[in-house]
Amino acid sequence: MQPVVIVGGGIAGLATAYELDRRGYPFVLLEAGRRAGGVILSERVDGYTIDGGPDALLVQKPDGIELCRALGLGDRLIPTKPPRLAFIQRGQTLHPLPSSSVLGIPTRVGPFVRTRLFSWAGKLRMGAEILVPPRPLEDDSDESIGAFMTRRFGAEATAYLAEPLLAGIHAGDVDRLSLRALFPRFTEAERQHGSLLRAFRRQPSQASPDGAFRSLPGGLSEMVEALVAALPAGAIRLNTPVARVIHSVNLVNPVNPTNLVNPVNPTNLVNPVNPANFANPLAPSFSIETSSNDRFHASALVLATPAYVTANVIRDADEALARLCDQIPYASTATIAMAFPRTAVQHPLNGSGFVVPRVEATGILAASWLSSKWAHRAPADRVLLRVFVGGARDPRALELSDEALTTRALAAIGPILGVMGPPLLTRVYRWDRASAQHEVGHLARMQAIDRLLEAHPGLFITGSGFRGVGIPDCIADGRAMADRVSRFLAGGARPSAGRPT
Ligand SMILES: Cc1cc2nc3c(=O)[nH]c(=O)nc-3n(C[C@H](O)[C@H](O)[C@H](O)COP(=O)(O)OP(=O)(O)OC[C@H]3O[C@@H](n4cnc5c(N)ncnc54)[C@H](O)[C@@H]3O)c2cc1C
Secondary structure (H helix, E strand, O other): OEEEEEEOOEHHHHHHHHHHHHOOOOEEEEOOOOOOEOOOOEEEEOOEEEEOOOOOEEOOOOHHHHHHHHOOOHHHOEEOOOOOOEEEEEOOEEEEOOOOEEOOEEOOHHHHHHOOOOOHHHHHHHHHHHHOOOOOOOOOOOOEHHHHHHHHHOHHHHHHHHHHHHHHHHOOOOOOEEHHHHOHHHHHHHHHHOOHHHHHHHOOOOOOOOOOEEEOOOOOHHHHHHHHHHOOOOOEEOOOOEEEEEEOHHHOOOOOHHHHOOOOOOHHHHOOOOOHHHHOOOOOOEEEEEOOOOEEEEEEEEEOOOHHHHHHHHOOOOHHHHHHHHOOOEEEEEEEEEEEEHHHEOOOOOOOEEEOOHHHOOOOOEEEOHHHHOOOOOOOOEEEEEEEEEOOOOOOHHHOOHHHHHHHHHHHHHHHHOEOOOOOEEEEEEEEEEEEOOEOOHHHHHHHHHHHHOOOOOEEEOOOOOOOOOHHHHHHHHHHHHHHHHHHHOOOOOOOOOOOO
16 A cells, blocks of 8 residues: 555656655556656657657746756756747748747837738737727636637737647647636736736846747656656556546544445545544555556545546546546647758758648648757757647547658648758657647636545646646646645645646
């Protein structure tokens, strides 16, 4: 019996494990796959370092970078290579995102007036944002990113900024993703200043001189490898998919079984007043069954799996909780990595890559120029590019074969980058239901999930489906879960849930 079982060895589960270990709590982590890291996967092939999934840690949310430093990787953090431009495709032209912007919202007039990304009518409408009245303060209903941006900046800003950039990083639908859940800063700016242009113009630039992102020379798998090495040997069990969880609350307090007998009023079962009962290692309250019918018993359980997996494993324990988790949608994407001789690509590749607005309909979401973005990704005289396909825009893309995905990727980037000849190397990474979609209503659903969790002391839920999607948010939430677990095991009251900021 372990006091704590963690299910899922993506970054959220690993961060939970790391923090529990740091605090001296023994645990076992059960991971379905052959490796830890979840969607974080970097491969080193023929002198290339290829990030099949994420490649960047956002500086503004420091949890990722702080964890790297704590793991001894501080000296290995690398910034993006200058000139740090990101491009947006319109027609057959790649337009640099106007400099001086906050998440695409221009903060200075000059670069915005000069850009040819927007029509003059579009620019005028965007500039008129300053005159658009804010939503009444009493209206705190959720709104999609698309509805918000169109209301404030007009349809062109939604089509050429919000859709490819803000929804694009989530591979999501701009008309469904929740502004409040994903970009609360915009909601706040409107509430406090009445206008985003006014709010962001007044804010001092938070941009780091070395750019907004960091990575590692060996790809972000370096962080995963360091995390795994920092955990006790044998604490991670790979190839161990969990099938179901039983919450045997009646085991909790053998001394006082009256707490336990009223199924009509499950609040009786919670006993938040005396959660120290649950800390008794002789009284495990969770039974965790793997697909091969092995059983683990634990006093505290952290589920760090995608929300639909979490739903499946807890269905027998709490049908209503499972239903809510199941309502969190996921999008699927493929990353097609391709290497070329430098001379076979005419474009200067003077930036990190480009995004493709939905209205351009080229069949891809974006392309990143990995070897221009980071040092150490490709041998000299070679370039390494990645193309992203699928997402909410094209939910059936993963039905295509690797060859068809590669053909589509080449057809989309060939003309715009001037690619001549076939790739020297191709790798296709399939991310089936891997991108959590925090859609309108997500925060209300999270509140309902947290309320139902009250009935399961010792049960904690984390991962990108729930409180934050990016790696820093997953790390922050995983560590916050470990803090709650340790307080629970130490007999403190169940702390209330919260979203990492
Ligand atoms: C292509 C792509 C690019 C991205 N780029 C970036 C980026 O550059 N920067 C950034 O900050 N974020 C990025 N993200 C988002 C971020 O990487 C993810 O949201 C985050 O890594 C998710 O971590 P997680 O631990 O919640 O989930 P996952 O990584 O999905 O891990 C969940 C784990 O649970 C395991 N599991 C599933 N079922 C079971 C079961 N039954 N039993 C046991 N284990 C199970 C899985 O095998 C997996 O290891 C990107 C995401 C994708 C898909």
